Amino acid sequence: xxxxxxxxxxxxxxxxxxxxxxxxxxxxxxxxxxxxxxxxxxxxxxxxxxxxxxxxxxxxxxxxxxxxxxxxxxxxxxxxxxxxxxxxxxxxxxxxxxxxxxxxxxxxxxxxxxxxxxxxxxxxxxxxxxxxxxxxxxxxxxxxxxxxxxxxxxxxxxxxxxxxxxxxxxxxxxxxxxxxxxxxxxxxxxxxxxxxxxxxxxxxxxxxxxxxxxxxxxxxxxxxxxxxxxxxxxxxxxxxxxxxxxx
Ligand code: IPE
Ligand code: IPE
Ligand code: MG
Numbered sequence: 001x002x003x004x005x006x007x008x009x010x011x012x013x014x015x016x017x018x019x020x021x022x023x024x025x026x027x028x029x030x031x032x033x034x035x036x037x038x039x040x041x042x043x044x045x046x047x048x049x050x051x052x053x054x055x056x057x058x059x060x061x062x063x064x065x066x067x068x069x070x071x072x073x074x075x076x077x078x079x080x081x082x083x084x085x086x087x088x089x090x091x092x093x094x095x096x097x098x099x100x101x102x103x104x105x106x107x108x109x110x111x112x113x114x115x116x117x118x119x120x121x122x123x124x125x126x127x128x129x130x131x132x133x134x135x136x137x138x139x140x141x142x143x144x145x146x147x148x149x150x151x152x153x154x155x156x157x158x159x160x161x162x163x164x165x166x167x168x169x170x171x172x173x174x175x176x177x178x179x180x181x182x183x184x185x186x187x188x189x190x191x192x193x194x195x196x197x198x199x200x201x202x203x204x205x206x207x208x209x210x211x212x213x214x215x216x217x218x219x220x221x222x223x224x225x226x227x228x229x230x231x232x233x234x235x236x237x238x239x240x241x242x243x244x245x246x247x
Contacts, residue, residue, distance in 0.1 A: 011231050013061065017238050019191035021065040022058060023213070025205055026051070028197025028221030035221075041085040046223035048093055055097075055140055057227045059104050061234075065139045065187055069205050073113065073147030087118050090144070094124040098131055105137030111183035112146030139187065146183075148207030155181035184209055192237050194230075196222045214240055 008014055026047060033043030051068065058066045071086060101108055108128045117125070125144075158181045162168040168177070179185060189209045195201075198219040202210070216233050218225070 009061075013231055013234055014238050015062055018061065018063055018234065019214075019237065020063075020188045021067065021190040021192075022063050023067040023069070023190035023193045023206055023210070024054065025069045025193070025195035025203060026222045027195055027199060027203075029223060031197065032221040032223040040082060041089075043221075043223055044086055044089055048089055050222055050225050051093070052097070053227055054225070054230060055106070056100075056104070057230055059106060059138045061231075063138060065141065065190075067111070067141040067143060067184075067187075067190065067206070069143045069146065069203075071112070071144050071146070072204055073145055073150055074204065076116070076145070087121050091121050091124050094121075094128045098128050101128065101132050101135070101140065105135045106132060107135040107137075107139050108132045109139050109141040110144055111141055111151070112144045113150065114144065116145045141184075141187070143205065147204045148202075149204060151183055152178075152208060178208070182208060189213065191242075192216065192234075194218065194233055196220050196225050212242075212244060214242065 029043035029047040030040040031043070032046065033040050036042075051070075054068070055066065070090065075086075076083065100106075108125075108131075110125055110129070114122060114125065155178055159168065159173060159177060163170050163173075184206070189211070190206065190213045193206070193210050193213045193215050195215075195217045198217060200217060206213075214237055216237065218229065218233065220226075220229060
């Protein structure tokens with residue numbers, strides 16, 4: 001049977017072939033600021049505007065799930081002042097964006113070690129999650145104090161406890177068992193991973209989940225990333241041949 005013609009919009013994007021889950025490594029804020037002889041924190045502030053634009057754009061074009069890498073387990077090793085500035089910015093973002101998430105029917109989710117975050121940030125996360133929990137237009141998932149290896153270790157510990165308590169047989173453990181214990185349980189794997197600022201690495205992001213993601217690395221620094229570039233990358237994604245090991 002012939003399928004329907006692609007629903008190409010005026011921007012050339014096929015709305016029927018979008019990634020259900022888009023993941024982004026938001027990198028290059030510090031270099032953006034340094035190039036302008038400004039403090040790195042200015043780069044993070046500018047980067048927050050890009051976050052707003054990307055969330056809005058993804059919601060508008062119909063991406064079901066957007067995961068943004070905002071703070072890694074390794075980022076705790078940055079200078080205290082920068083970590084504090086990032087946490088303050090995060091809090092400000094949550095307070096400011098909650099209303100728009102409501103209007104746009106966005107459900108807020110967090111992946112990562114939330115227990116390591118400052119109490120005031122945890123409170124705002126909880127408020128945002130509660131306020132948006134029945135929304136179903138898009139899931140916005142922020143990776144905060146997130147590390148892919150730590151996530152897998154945590155899952156393995158939970159599974160081991162189930163085996164120890166006799167709730168699960170070791171030989172009954174499958175890929176789905178592990179998937180069910182990841183922070184991303186219930187979400188599809190990202191089909192597309194975009195990293196800004198040109199670094200050719202994964203930096204401990206979604207190690208399990210990106211097994212078959214299409215990778216796209218752009219030299220653009222995160223604060224300079226635009227809606228046009230995002231749509232262009234999505235179009236390139238749609239033109240790729242995803243073979244999944246087959247011919
Ligand atoms: C990304 O920008 C934001 C975080 C990692 C929190 P960076 O701060 O890593 O910017 P660069 O890579 O130093 O330019
Ligand atoms: C990855 O960026 C983490 C986030 C974007 C939150 P980093 O700037 O921390 O990664 P490296 O140091 O280049 O690997
Ligand atoms: Mg960086």
